[in-house]
Amino acid sequence: MIIKKRELPLHIKTLKCIAHRMADYHPKKQLVEEELYKQIAGYKGEKSSDYYTSYLDPAPFVLHNIRLKNGNYNFQIDTVLIFNKAIFILEVKNLAGSIEIRSSYDQVLKTVNDQTSAQKSFHTQVRLQKDNLSRWLQRECNIKIPIIPFIIMSNPRSILRAESPELLENVHPSSSIPFAVYGELDQLTSKKHSSKQLKAMAQRMAASHEELVVDWFGRFDFHIKTLTNGMSCPSCEQFAIVQSSVKWSCTTCSFSGFQIVEHALEEAFLILGEGISNKELRKFLGGMSTQTMNRIARKANLHKTGLTKGTKYHRRRQNGEETREVD
Ligand SMILES: [Zn+2]
Structure with missing residues (x-):
């Protein structure tokens, strides 16, 4: 078993x-x-x-x-x-x-x-x-x-x-x-x-299992800002994502849907860790308006702590201060 x-x-x-x-x-x-x-x-x-x-x-x-x-x-x-x-x-x-x-x-x-x-x-x-x-x-x-x-x-x-x-x-x-x-x-x-x-x-x-967390940037001595920003396609892995109205799609393989955003968010939390600022996250996803970011956060069921400039996004509910995204 x-x-x-x-x-x-x-x-x-x-x-x-x-x-x-x-x-x-x-x-x-x-x-x-x-x-x-x-x-x-x-x-x-x-x-x-x-x-x-x-x-x-x-x-x-x-x-x-x-x-x-x-x-x-x-x-x-x-x-x-x-x-x-x-x-x-x-x-x-x-x-x-x-x-x-x-x-x-x-x-x-x-x-x-x-x-x-x-x-x-x-x-x-x-x-x-x-x-x-x-x-x-x-x-x-x-x-x-x-x-x-x-x-x-x-x-x-x-x-x-x-x-x-x-x-x-x-x-x-x-x-x-x-x-x-x-x-x-x-x-x-x-x-x-x-x-x-x-x-x-x-x-x-x-x-009692504790997942190993490695500081790869420290290990290899380079900065996070040297990475490519933007969303990549979960199917063909190309950074070729476009948004038309509210639909996200890949111009290389035509893959489309909110799965693209979810994939990018998973990468963001893996690389940046829990508690990402609004500005950091928008930059990582390739730049977008606050309004689009709010919509994404709500649809992906992200949680946020703090207010205005101190806002941080989390995948899981945090102890203490907690507000849900609203447009
Ligand atoms: Zn693709």
């Missing part, structure tokens, strides 16, 4: 919107696109491993991409599989080329096209995830249950080597997930928890 499904994470959606709004000659365009490619590859690797976890029978409670907090620090797990005797946590690696897991210096070396680079240790990463989840479950749900970490290699073309065979003990290709899980479960003699208790625990985890 899937308690939290996998969706393209917010920080990747944001990066995708940013890349789309960078002109070809933007000095940071290549770096941003490389990062986007890497992020999407990771997401696709996780998604492809979901196909094998869906084979598990009886089905566990499943949480995809869960990010929880211990103290001031968050920890993120790609997939959590909750069975009555144990929890499996999957760290999915979608890496191309040749991967070597080394015991000395606890390191992973990746070689692609004769270029070798060091990666964070997979084993240290899952050990920390296991430790963090165990602490979180004891504190939040008062549950003690064995946690088994798996490192999943989702790219069938990558070549994996290890300095010693023990280093590969909990490393599996995606296709082996069902066999590896049941192999471990068969050996476990731990106490069985009730389905009701585990479902409540899984739901509490899902409710």
Whole structure:
């Protein structure tokens, strides 16, 4: 039973919107696109491993991409599989080329096209995830249950080597997930928890999820104002939107409707964050009258806080001061 499904994470959606709004000659365009490619590859690797976890029978409670907090620090797990005797946590690696897991210096070396680079240790990463989840479950749900970490290699073309065979003990290709899980479960003699208790625990985890927010502009050191303003077509992605009377349409592919505006608003909130000023939003959408902006805000069910020049738009209802748009 899937308690939290996998969706393209917010920080990747944001990066995708940013890349789309960078002109070809933007000095940071290549770096941003490389990062986007890497992020999407990771997401696709996780998604492809979901196909094998869906084979598990009886089905566990499943949480995809869960990010929880211990103290001031968050920890993120790609997939959590909750069975009555144990929890499996999957760290999915979608890496191309040749991967070597080394015991000395606890390191992973990746070689692609004769270029070798060091990666964070997979084993240290899952050990920390296991430790963090165990602490979180004891504190939040008062549950003690064995946690088994798996490192999943989702790219069938990558070549994996290890300095010693023990280093590969909990490393599996995606296709082996069902066999590896049941192999471990068969050996476990731990106490069985009730389905009701585990479902409540899984739901509490899902409710505690905190989405990762990345300051991409800070990371790549460029300004938001260097992005292209305007609405782009949700169908053909071209910045070719025109408005005739109250209808929005694309001059390239003829796509039309308010979906165009909703798509642009989603991009605006991803890139600019919640609480966008009237002026900022009008500029982002490509310039329009206050009257048109008011009409859009009302139709898109945006909320606003503050008055006159201090007005800010939000997608969700805010605590405190709240007024609805009126013409
Ligand atoms: Zn179009």
